[in-house]
Amino acid sequence: MTNEPVSVDEIIAGLPGPFQQRELAVVNDAVLRVARLEGEFPWHWHDEDELFLCWDGSFRLDLAGQRPVTLNAGEIFVVRKGIEHRPVAEEPSHVVLVERPETSQYGN
Structure with missing residues (x-):
């Protein structure tokens, strides 16, 4: 990470395909990722x-x-630990995730 602003839209434009993630920032004990x-x-x-x-x-x-x-x-939702879940998008969309750095994309 740098001391420069990060453009979420620019990072989104560079994502290679569906469900590919990119780290935006690390703050305290959390990481922001976009997918x-x-x-x-x-x-x-x-x-x-x-x-x-x-x-x-x-x-x-x-x-x-x-x-x-x-x-x-612009809407936020928290999936609580231990809840089995899956995102489904009929049309391409983008999400910012807030999670621990060690969180695996495919879960446990």
Whole structure:
């Protein structure tokens, strides 16, 4: 990381394809990552909470045993640790994730 501003839109433009992530910043005990969502991501879960901020577009979070949650640009949702989930995007959209640096994209 540098001491220069980071353009989220520029980093999004450089993402190579669906579900590819790029780290934006590390702050205290958290990392901000951006990813392009398109289609269905595999079901997974984490040992920690995961914050989803819909940057643009719209996507759905399927949650095991719960009603799905749809996020539109500017909306935030936290998937609590241990909840099996998967993002689903009918059209390309982008998400900013706030999680621990060691969090695996495909969960536990």
